[in-house]
Amino acid sequence: MADLTCPACGAKSGDGLLCSRCLSHLRSDLHTIAALLPELGAPLQRLGSGGGSTGYHSTVPITDAVSDARSVMGNDLVTWACELDMGDLDVTEHADLARWLAARVQRIRSHASADEIADAFYEDARLVSRLTDRRPDRRPVGQCACGKALTATLDASTTACSSCGTTYDVAGWVDARMDDAEDYWLTRDEIVTLLGVNRGTLRSWIHRELTPDADGRLRIGDVRRLMTRSA
Ligand SMILES: [Zn+2]
Numbered sequence: 001m002a003d004l005t006c007p008a009c010g011a012k013s014g015d016g017l018l019c020s021r022c023l024s025h026l027r028s029d030l031h032t033i034a035a036l037l038p039e040l041g042a043p044l045q046r047l048g049s050g051g052g053s054t055g056y057h058s059t060v061p062i063t064d065a066v067s068d069a070r071s072v073m074g075n076d077l078v079t080w081a082c083e084l085d086m087g088d089l090d091v092t093e094h095a096d097l098a099r100w101l102a103a104r105v106q107r108i109r110s111h112a113s114a115d116e117i118a119d120a121f122y123e124d125a126r127l128v129s130r131l132t133d134r135r136p137d138r139r140p141v142g143q144c145a146c147g148k149a150l151t152a153t154l155d156a157s158t159t160a161c162s163s164c165g166t167t168y169d170v171a172g173w174v175d176a177r178m179d180d181a182e183d184y185w186l187t188r189d190e191i192v193t194l195l196g197v198n199r200g201t202l203r204s205w206i207h208r209e210l211t212p213d214a215d216g217r218l219r220i221g222d223v224r225r226l227m228t229r230s231a
């Protein structure tokens with residue numbers, strides 16, 4: 001009989017549901033969302049409505065990106081809270097919905113779309129962190145000739161060493177490193193961070209044609225082949 005695996009990360013999971021690591025990530029992502037969402041001056045309307053609304057004082061400028069993010073996250077929270085409601089959904093504000101969900105990760109675990117739910121809140125937690133943090137997500141890309149570790153924002157094409165100022169072409173730099181690393185295996189989170197692959201895309205590759213090892217890790221060469229094909 002084939003080993004059962006976690007639908008989100010592909011690691012071994014006794015009952016084929018979300019593994020304990022993915023579950024604790026999910027819980028902490030939901031707490032992150034609950035804590036930071038009010039800083040975006042989170043949406044004023046309430047679920048099921050009837051009008052009554054309380055506002056939050058926004059600590060970041062309400063740009064289009066912020067209001068788009070609010071509606072994406074609000075939609076995820078409302079959709080999944082309603083889907084998972086077993087008659088005990090007693091909150092309406094978005095941050096409260098995140099807390100309500102965080103207290104019910106076991107219920108999420110047994111849902112057929114558990115991996116999709118985990119991915120949605122993973123993205124949302126990063127999104128709200130990025131928007132409230134005022135420090136963009138950075139990923140490690142290597143080491144400068146001067147010895148200093150190099151990082152770059154996720155979508156940057158170049159990066160400068162914070163110590164000596166030398167500028168590097170990020171894509172070329174990462175490609176050169178990854179050419180030497182074809183046979184290394186990375187976790188799904190590492191693939192997302194280091195190679196910049198979208199989690200949803202990676203999940204569909206795993207469902208279709210990528211085979212993780214027993215720890216849910218993927219071979220860099222296989223992932224890059226698919227990245228090239230879909231570029
Ligand atoms: Zn997992």
Ligand SMILES: [Zn+2]
Pocket residue numbers: 144145146147148161162163164165166
């Ligand atoms: Zn340097």
